[in-house]
Amino acid sequence: xxEVPDAEEAAAPEExxxxxxxxxxxxxxxxxxxxxxxxxxxxxxxxxxRMLRDDEDFRVCVDVTAVDYLxxxxxxxxxxxxxxxxxxxxxxxxxxxxRERLRLRVQVPADDPTCPSLFDVHPGTEAMEREVxxxxxxxxxGHPDMSRILxxxxxxxxxxxxxxxxxxxxxxxxxxxxxx
Amino acid sequence: xxxxxSYFSEGTQEMGPRKGASxxxxxxxxGAVLRLSEAEAARLADLPPEEQEQxxxxxxxxxxxxxxxxxxxxxxxxxxTILRTxxxxxxxHTGMEKTGEVLTYAQGATNTTRMDYASPLFNELVFSLATxxxxxxxxxxxxxxxxxxxxxxxxxxxxxxxxxLATNGMDLGAVSMxxxxxxxxxxxxxxLEMITGLRMNHNFIRPGGVAxxxxxxxxxxxxxxxxxxxxxxxxxxxxxNGQPIWRERLQGVGVITAEEAIAxxxxxxxxxxxxVPWDLRKEQPYLRYDEVEFGVVVGAHGDCFxxxxxxxxxxRESMGIVRQILDKMPKGDYRIQDRKVTPPPRARIDESMEAxxxxxxxxTEGFKVPEGEVYxxxxxxxxxxxxxxxxxxxxxxxxxxxxxxxxxxxQTLPHMLRGGMxxxxxxxISSVDxxxxxxxx
Numbered sequence: 001x002x003e004v005p006d007a008e009e010a011a012a013p014e015e016x017x018x019x020x021x022x023x024x025x026x027x028x029x030x031x032x033x034x035x036x037x038x039x040x041x042x043x044x045x046x047x048x049x050r051m052l053r054d055d056e057d058f059r060v061c062v063d064v065t066a067v068d069y070l071x072x073x074x075x076x077x078x079x080x081x082x083x084x085x086x087x088x089x090x091x092x093x094x095x096x097x098x099r100e101r102l103r104l105r106v107q108v109p110a111d112d113p114t115c116p117s118l119f120d121v122h123p124g125t126e127a128m129e130r131e132v133x134x135x136x137x138x139x140x141x142g143h144p145d146m147s148r149i150l151x152x153x154x155x156x157x158x159x160x161x162x163x164x165x166x167x168x169x170x171x172x173x174x175x176x177x178x179x180x
Numbered sequence: 181x182x183x184x185x186s187y188f189s190e191g192t193q194e195m196g197p198r199k200g201a202s203x204x205x206x207x208x209x210x211g212a213v214l215r216l217s218e219a220e221a222a223r224l225a226d227l228p229p230e231e232q233e234q235x236x237x238x239x240x241x242x243x244x245x246x247x248x249x250x251x252x253x254x255x256x257x258x259x260x261t262i263l264r265t266x267x268x269x270x271x272x273h274t275g276m277e278k279t280g281e282v283l284t285y286a287q288g289a290t291n292t293t294r295m296d297y298a299s300p301l302f303n304e305l306v307f308s309l310a311t312x313x314x315x316x317x318x319x320x321x322x323x324x325x326x327x328x329x330x331x332x333x334x335x336x337x338x339x340x341x342x343x344x345l346a347t348n349g350m351d352l353g354a355v356s357m358x359x360x361x362x363x364x365x366x367x368x369x370x371x372l373e374m375i376t377g378l379r380m381n382h383n384f385i386r387p388g389g390v391a392x393x394x395x396x397x398x399x400x401x402x403x404x405x406x407x408x409x410x411x412x413x414x415x416x417x418x419x420x421n422g423q424p425i426w427r428e429r430l431q432g433v434g435v436i437t438a439e440e441a442i443a444x445x446x447x448x449x450x451x452x453x454x455x456v457p458w459d460l461r462k463e464q465p466y467l468r469y470d471e472v473e474f475g476v477v478v479g480a481h482g483d484c485f486x487x488x489x490x491x492x493x494x495x496r497e498s499m500g501i502v503r504q505i506l507d508k509m510p511k512g513d514y515r516i517q518d519r520k521v522t523p524p525p526r527a528r529i530d531e532s533m534e535a536x537x538x539x540x541x542x543x544t545e546g547f548k549v550p551e552g553e554v555y556x557x558x559x560x561x562x563x564x565x566x567x568x569x570x571x572x573x574x575x576x577x578x579x580x581x582x583x584x585x586x587x588x589x590x591q592t593l594p595h596m597l598r599g600g601m602x603x604x605x606x607x608x609i610s611s612v613d614x615x616x617x618x619x620x621x
Contacts, residue, residue, distance in 0.1 A: 033313050033554045059442050063555070063583040067570050074551040074572040090568065092555055092583070096442075096456070099463050103555060124445025127591050135277075147193050150270040150620055159278055160579075166282055 021079050025051065028079030037103045039079050042115055045091075045106050050121045052093060058102055061122035063092040064129055066108075066136045070162040086110035087138055091118065108138055117143040135160035195237060195254040195266040234258055240605065242271045248347065248609065249616030253593070260602050265594040269587075272620035280580035284546030285311050288577065290383045292567075295582055296618035297380060299340040301332050301372075302560040303582070304385040309466065310556040310567040311387040314549050315521065322513040325389035326467050331402075331505045332375065332384065333467075333558075334498040338409070339368040340561040341491045341498075344613045345416065348488055351610040352429050357420060364409050371405050374398070388522050389515025399506060406499050413495060421489070430485035434596035434608035437482060444595065445588045448563025449494070450612065453479035453486035460559035472504045484611040491613075494561075521547055546575035562586050562613060584618035 022029045027040045027048060040048045052058040067088045069076065076084045087108035094101050108115050117140035118125045129140045130149040137158035139146060148155065157164050241252035250271035256264040280291050292307040293300040312318040346361025369379045375398060376384040376391070384391045420426045436446070438454035451458055459476040461469040477493040479486025515522050523542045524535040551573040557566040563585030570579040589612050596608050 032552055033316070035554065037553075061445055062447075062557070062564060063566055063568065063581075065568055065581045065583075067553075067579045072572050072578060077552065090553075092566070092568075096458055096463075101555070101557075122445065123443050124588060124591055127587060128445075131587075148270075149193065150273040152270070153193055159275055166278065 021081070025056070028082065030077050030079055032077060032103075035101065035103060037077075037105055039082055039105055039107075042106055042108065045104065046116045046118060046121060049091070049093070049104070049118055052102065053121055056095070057097045058093040058095045058100075060094040060096065061091065061118060061125050062094045062101075063090075064118065064125050064132060065090050066132045066138055066160075068136060068160065068162045070110075082107065087113055087136060089115050089132065089138065113138045114141055115139075116141055119143050134158065137161065193268050193270075195256065195264060235263060238602075242268075248614055251590075251609070251614060251616055251619070253605070253609070255597070255602065255605065257602060262597045262600055262602060262605060265597045265605075267590050267593055269590070269616070269619050272616045274621070276621045277580055277582065280577055282576060284575045285387055285549055285577065286543065286546045288580065289386050290381075292580075292582060293381045293383055294617065295584065295621055296560065296562070296565070296586070296615045298343050298615050299336050299561050300381050301336040301385060302558055302565050304383065305329060305333060306556055306558045306560075306565050306567040306582070307569075307580075308385050308387045309558065310554055310569045311549065313554045313556055314552055314569055314571050315387070316550070317388070317516060317518060317521065320518065321389060321516055323468075323510045324393075324512040325514050325516070327505055327509050328390050328394060328514060329385055330467050330469070330472075331502060331509070332372065332382075332390075334501045334505070335368055335372055335402075335405075337498045337561050338495050338502075339365045339372070341495045342368065342409075344491050344561075345488075345495075347613075348610045349420070351606045352426070354420065354423075354426065357416070360412065360416065360419075364412055367405050367408055371401055374401055386515075388518065389513070391515075393514045394509075402502060402506060406502060409495070410499060413492065416492065427485065429604075429607055430488060430611075431483055432481070433484045433600065433604045434611060435481065435483045436592055436596050440595060441482070441592065444591050446563070446592050447585050448559070448561070448589065449487050449490045450563070450589055450592060452477065452490055454482035455480055460557060460564060464557075466556075466558055471508070472501050474498075474501050484607050487611040487613075491561075548573060548575050549577075557583070560585055562615065562618075563589060582618075582621060584621065586612075586614040586616075586618045587621075590614055590619060 024038060025048060027038045027044060030037045030039065067090060068086060069084060069088060070086055078084055085107040087110065089106040089108055091104040092101065093104065106115060115138055117129055119129065119142060127149060129143050130145065130147065132138055133140060133146055134148045134150050135158055151159065235256050235258045238255045238257055239252065240255055242250040252268040252271065254266045254268060255262050276291055276295060280288060283291050288311070289304040289307050292303040295303050309318065312321065342361050342365040346358045346365065349355070349357025349361060372382065373379045375394060376382040436450065436454060438456050441451045441454050442456070455478050457476045457478045462476050474497045477490045477497065479490055519538065523539045528535040529539055549571045551571050553570040555566055555568045557564050564583065565585055566583030568581040568583065569577050572578040593608065593612060597605055600608065
């Protein structure tokens with residue numbers, strides 16, 4: 001599903017030769033199982049999403065999530081010239097009128113885990129960005145309420161990071177500093 | 181903050197006092213991001229301080245009978261009018277996405293089915309579809325498996341909406357509706373038990389097909405339930421739709437416009453209640469939904485009554501789909517005959533060493549899935565249910581993310597509640613129909 005028949009068509013103006021990387025809306029494109037994936041930089045993200053919303057009718061931001069590629073050893077499908085960072089913020093956009101989906105993958109380095117917030121463009125990303133912050137420790141600049149959402153307030157660490165162990169977490173008790 | 185305050189407070193997840201709320205937050209609470217005019221925004225931003233002191237913050241939940249599990253809402257009230265709302269969630273968080281990273285693809289459906297416990301088959305379906313897309317076998321799934329999946333999903337949609345009708349009635353004091361809703365839901369669950377072996381958390385839809393073929397006599401059992409539920413829906417309409425109390429409690433309550441619903445990412449009956457005919461079964465068909473006839477029910481007002489009526493009508497549409505499935509159910513395999521994904525049949529294990537080894541390997545190591553990433557979405561009773569899978573070529577997902585419709589739909593609550601009465605809050609929460617297992621995952 002989510003097939004995009006006119007992917008080649010949209011890329012046609014940029015066509016210069018086979019080695020030329022494919023771009024769409026000025027951003028490198030890859031295809032994953034027939035789904036279109038854009039690879040903007042962090043700086044391009046908000047303007048690109050706003051442009052897609054206003055001019056290209058991608059009016060719904062369906063999902064915001066992230067992936068921690070710390071222990072990933074297989075080949076990452078990135079456009080040529082783009083280096084894979086540890087984190088990747090993944091944004092799924094949907095156009096009702098065109099019945100199309102777009103996926104945006106944004107590289108976020110480990111030493112500066114921040115990403116511009118999409119809240120101003122799509123207010124519906126509020127909870128999803130909080131979840132990404134909670135689970136991965138990626139801060140969204142410009143988000144109105146960057147706090148934990150699923151884990152307790154005083155939790156240490158970000159559980160979906162790959163260096164966060166699965167088991168053997170000490171049981172945490174709240175508010176009991178010195179019981180006796 | 182005093183010592184007792186810090187002991188009982190959960191911290192910054194909670195709603196702050198109004199005097200601490202910045203102008204930007206005040207604008208947000210009234211939906212400035214969506215549609216406030218400049219003049220209104222300026223007026224709101226400098227509310228006189230004495231007016232701000234007139235409000236009270238009330239905690240609703242997490243242990244509250246009408247918050248559908250452990251949803252906690254912090255409401256700021258001015259008299260009986262709700263000004264601000266903040267949902268505080270996470271009380272049911274069990275790290276299922278993290279768990280999904282240690283379970284193989286064969287085991288994954290067992291995990292995801294427990295997220296949205298009112299419509300477990302959809303969770304299994306979306307995980308299976310995503311895995312099959314990564315494997316590249318999505319077009320090779322046998323016809324019969326596709327139709328069995330559709331049959332189960334529509335039966336599950338019926339049971340989920342019947343559950344909504346029951347709880348919606350319960351929340352609003354229509355206790356007889358609660359009893360009727362549970363009664364009919366039980367019939368569909370019994371049917372699902374007959375087919376899958378379990379009432380809930382079936383783990384029946386698996387990558388490659390379904391776990392077993394339909395049992396003998398399934399057709400009669402399905403027909404019996406359809407014939408039983410159909411006239412009862414008419415009874416509900418007589419009982420509820422014409423009832424002045426019911427209409428008064430729901431009509432014009434919790435109104436949301438199409439623009440707001442789209443901006444907030446709402447899907448499912450909430451979006452359709454605003455008049456947007458968006459149903460993934462129709463717009464981006466998966467399984468064999470393009471081969472059956474059904475209507476997409478939309479509302480006009482975006483209020484609680486529309487959301488109730490849409491779900492009631494969707495039960496009818498689902499029953500129509502099920503009747504068509506009964507006519508069209510093809511013969512054939514119920515799972516893909518790809519030895520890479522499907523274990524050998526039980527009879528082969530007794531006579532063949534290789535089959536035994538194969539079976540053992542498949543259930544201990546699992547099958548390897550080529551590297552890549554994929555996002556697949558289906559229309560669950562609550563909206564768009566998505567699954568984002570990243571594979572590194574091993575037999576365990578590198579990352580498994582479920583986009584739960586309830587999680588996103590909850591964001592519409594502050595918007596729908598603002599300016600309403602506290603007595604209506606229960607009606608609005610109920611009309612969003614959140615399943616906390618899916619919200620917190």
